[in-house]
Amino acid sequence: MRERIWQALTFLVVLVLPLAIALTAVRLLLSPLFLHIEYRMPYFPRDPYGFTQQERLYWAEKARSFLLNSENIDFLARLHFPDGRPVFDQRELRHMVDVKRVVQGALLVWYATLAFLLGAAVAFWQRQRWAQFRRAVHRGAWLTIYAMAGLLVVVLLAFGPFFVFFHRLFFEGDTWLFPYSATLIRLFPERFWVDAFAVAAVVSAVIGFVLAWWGHREPRQEPDERP
Numbered sequence: 251m252r253e254r255i256w257q258a259l260t261f262l263v264v265l266v267l268p269l270a271i272a273l274t275a276v277r278l279l280l281s282p283l284f285l286h287i288e289y290r291m292p293y294f295p296r297d298p299y300g301f302t303q304q305e306r307l308y309w310a311e312k313a314r315s316f317l318l319n320s321e322n323i324d325f326l327a328r329l330h331f332p333d334g335r336p337v338f339d340q341r342e343l344r345h346m347v348d349v350k351r352v353v354q355g356a357l358l359v360w361y362a363t364l365a366f367l368l369g370a371a372v373a374f375w376q377r378q379r380w381a382q383f384r385r386a387v388h389r390g391a392w393l394t395i396y397a398m399a400g401l402l403v404v405v406l407l408a409f410g411p412f413f414v415f416f417h418r419l420f421f422e423g424d425t426w427l428f429p430y431s432a433t434l435i436r437l438f439p440e441r442f443w444v445d446a447f448a449v450a451a452v453v454s455a456v457i458g459f460v461l462a463w464w465g466h467r468e469p470r471q472e473p474d475e476r477p
Contacts, residue, residue: 260386263370266363267390273360275453285310297436310437317353342434352420388465394458398451405447
């Protein structure tokens with residue numbers, strides 16, 4: 251019975267690790283660095299309605315900050331252009347509330363996966379099953395690599411259908427659809443999202459390769475399965 255518990259815990263580590271890695275990549279994308287790099291890429295499309303690069307960065311940073319802070323929607327609702335027009339209309343504001351809910355939920359899941367993996371690592375170490383934990387990490391890392399390779403192929407070959415599926419999975423109806431003149435589309439055109447998903451996949455795969463190497467390399471006199 252005790253051995254089955256350890257086998258189940260090993261299986262959970264394999265399954266949870268890819269989620270933890272993917273959400274780590276997402277959290278990195280939510281940093282200001284990605285915005286600054288992405289908007290400065292030579293192929294990034296200009297805004298046909300007149301935003302300069304600096305204006306895009308300024309308003310996009312406001313949107314990014316809202317997703318991570320504890321403010322309500324008034325944080326965005328009180329933003330106005332110099333001519334007095336609101337930066338985001340009511341439909342965009344409602345969508346940003348939904349996006350914040352999804353992001354905050356994802357971050358909670360991220361914290362939970364990290365806590366689980368840390369707890370599992372401590373348990374395996376204390377029970378002198380560290381090599382078993384490393385093997386689980388190795389398998390979970392390769393599962394991550396395969397999953398991210400598949401995601402990258404989908405993003406590069408069929409981004410449109412994938413993007414629709416993604417939004418229908420997390421948002422109701424057509425609340426995520428906006429005209430090209432909407433501020434959210436001007437700040438975050440399709441190119442932005444193609445790159446975001448591609449970078450998330452690549453970053454996750456890189457982390458996966460590092461952990462796969464760590465889990466596979468020869469340990470130095472590490473104890474293995476003990477009761």
